[in-house]
Amino acid sequence: MIQDKGIYLLFERGKRPDRAAVREFTAANANVSLSFDPADVHLRLVGGSDAVIDRNNVASASGREASGGWLELLFNGLTFDLDGLAPEATSPPPHFEHAFDFSAPERAESFEALHLAPGEHLAGGERALPVVRGMIALARDLAHHFENLRAIVWPPAHSIVGRRFFESTVTAWLDGGAFPALGLTAFDQAEDGAIQSVGLAHFIGQEIRIEPPLSDDAVAATRLGVRLVNQLVLAGAIEGVEQVIAPDGTRLAMEPIENGRIVRVRIE
Structure with a gap:
């Protein structure tokens, strides 16, 4: 099922990261931490000790499968869900009409997608600029870390953006430059x-x-x-x-x- 919230990260087929790869990503980035893994029986509290939880109850309350391929990431104080991790099944990316630094022969359907979206704690505030900015910044960091990430799909603009163009324009914006209008x-x-x-x-x-x-x-x-x-x-x-x-x-x-x-x- 295509979700209209969040951003899609396209990977070469068979190169989609799994839980271990995302854990390595969080370990290498000081601004990101793993705030919840539904496949684990422990929830690591940021700055505190481990608290034992029933992951099935948590998954049930959130409408998510405990064994599903997703993680919750904490980025600069905001939580985001990352769905579609290997080896679980992944949904195809949404339809796009506008391509930036992405050649026509490269069809999005030939890639596998992860979906990054604001966590449930941010429900109702998904469109707030600080939330969108945080999500885009986290997507940029994921693109920088994972070499097999080829492009992103941004549903609000029906756009697909090649990795290099996405990284450069978003980095300029995060550093105080112009909003990446061509893409977002x-x-x-x-x-x-x-x-x-x-x-x-x-x-x-x-x-x-x-x-x-x-x-x-x-x-x-x-x-x-x-x-x-x-x-x-x-x-x-x-x-x-x-x-x-x-x-x-x-x-x-x-x-x-x-x-x-x-x-x-x-x-x-």
């Missing part, structure tokens, strides 16, 4: 020629639509879209008309339409 969002061209974002609503509840004639040059419109996505992820959704200046000095207006779901960008 994408852009489609409408029938009337407008350019519209895909996936921005996951962060702010709105998508942007760059209207003609601004969108006549699709490359320039996409560059503008990337700048606006970065701005809106930082500032949040807009409720009224706002003015912005395009890179070439053109005065633009951003206007919420369709009950605020879309932000129309037009020449003022």
Whole structure:
């Protein structure tokens, strides 16, 4: 069953990590610890002693199988579930429409997927920027550690991103740079020629639509879209008309339409 929360990590077939490999990953990364392993009868409390638990009761309460291929990881104070570990069965990655640093002949179906998602303690806050940022940072660290990880699939943007591009753009963002708009969002061209974002609503509840004639040059419109996505992820959704200046000095207006779901960008 495809899950719409979290991020998918694609590995070469037969190269998906198991529990032991993830334990090695946590041992090598100071920011990550194994907070719960349902295959173990002990829950190691961070900074404390072992507490004996009934893993079947825990699994039942969470709706998870005690023997399933998943672990709970603690990363910078936030818990995330990592599903699909070898040798258990894994679900295929979700459909994608936008590829970044991922060639067409490389079909996602030829890979095996792990699924990383916010833990149950974060239920209701999955879209909060600190949670998403933590999850993306953890995915970046997993990509850096596991050489056989080839790409990630980000469902909100229906995008697949090659490992190197994902690592570089996410690292730049985590270090204070621009939001990785090409990957965590994408852009489609409408029938009337407008350019519209895909996936921005996951962060702010709105998508942007760059209207003609601004969108006549699709490359320039996409560059503008990337700048606006970065701005809106930082500032949040807009409720009224706002003015912005395009890179070439053109005065633009951003206007919420369709009950605020879309932000129309037009020449003022």
